Amino acid sequence: DGGITQSPKYLFRKxxxxxxxxxxxxxxxxxxxxxxxxPGQGLRLIYYSQIVNDFQKGDIAxxxxxxxxxxxxxxxxxxSAQKNPTAFYLCASSIRGKVETQYFGPGTRLLVL
Amino acid sequence: AQSVTQLGSHVSVSEGAxxxxxxxxxxxxxxxxxxYVQYPxxxxxxxxxxxxxxxLVKGINGFEAEFKxxxxxxxxxxxxxxxxxAAEYFCAVSLWGGGFKTIFGAGTRLFxxx
Numbered sequence: 001d002g003g004i005t006q007s008p009k010y011l012f013r014k015x016x017x018x019x020x021x022x023x024x025x026x027x028x029x030x031x032x033x034x035x036x037x038x039p040g041q042g043l044r045l046i047y048y049s050q051i052v053n054d055f056q057k058g059d060i061a062x063x064x065x066x067x068x069x070x071x072x073x074x075x076x077x078x079x080s081a082q083k084n085p086t087a088f089y090l091c092a093s094s095i096r097g098k099v100e101t102q103y104f105g106p107g108t109r110l111l112v113l
Numbered sequence: 114a115q116s117v118t119q120l121g122s123h124v125s126v127s128e129g130a131x132x133x134x135x136x137x138x139x140x141x142x143x144x145x146x147x148x149y150v151q152y153p154x155x156x157x158x159x160x161x162x163x164x165x166x167x168x169l170v171k172g173i174n175g176f177e178a179e180f181k182x183x184x185x186x187x188x189x190x191x192x193x194x195x196x197x198x199a200a201e202y203f204c205a206v207s208l209w210g211g212g213f214k215t216i217f218g219a220g221t222r223l224f225x226x227x
Contacts, residue, residue: 004156035217040122042203042219043157090156101147102215104156 002027004105006091011110013078013085021076021108023091029103030096032074036060037088049074050096078110086112115140117206119218127226132191134221136204139185145207146187148178152200163187174198199225
């Protein structure tokens with residue numbers, strides 16, 4: 001079955017620690033996205049990538065970093081510079097250049113110890 | 114600037130009653146419009162979308178939405194609520210700007226009472 005997987009489902013971060021959230025898709029989509037979801041605020045775009053080896057900052061990129069070395073993978077690193085990382089993180093993908101549905105993964109909940 | 118406003122962070126209906134979730138947008142160009150549903154601790158799933166053509170759009174699970182340009186609205190309805198409809202619903206606008214950018218509303222949580 002085609003889809004998007006995110007791991008882990010829950011992640012705990014200690015002070016000063018960088019953590020990496022995994023996102024993999026086998027839909028052959030060119031575009032991938034990372035969103036942060038906080039209660040009552042909807043989804044906010046962190047980073048997006050339209051093609052391999054290229055990515056753009058979204059609305060709230062500070063304290064986060066990404067890479068796009070493979071079409072199917074778009075990992076997100078939450079760095080120690082992100083002072084309020086507790087949130088639900090959603091990865092999505094879509095066909096580049098079309099008005100399209102975004103397909104979402106099941107999410108990773110990040111908690112700070 | 115483009116924006117999406119969902120009226121009511123929480124909506125409660127009785128089972129079998131009409132569901133109406135409101136969404137208004139602001140955009141300088143005709144947008145593409147979406148409704149997504151999210152069940153607890155899960156990702157979002159597309160309910161329906163409007164791109165062009167017929168302004169009344171039918172989606173999954175008996176939901177539909179009507180694009181009203183004059184009112185800049187895209188309200189979601191379902192004639193008869195079911196307990197399984199309890200979830201959070203997001204309205205979204207997709208606009209072209211060197212690539213499509215999607216803006217999500219803050220979400221409306223739907224409660225269904227037995």
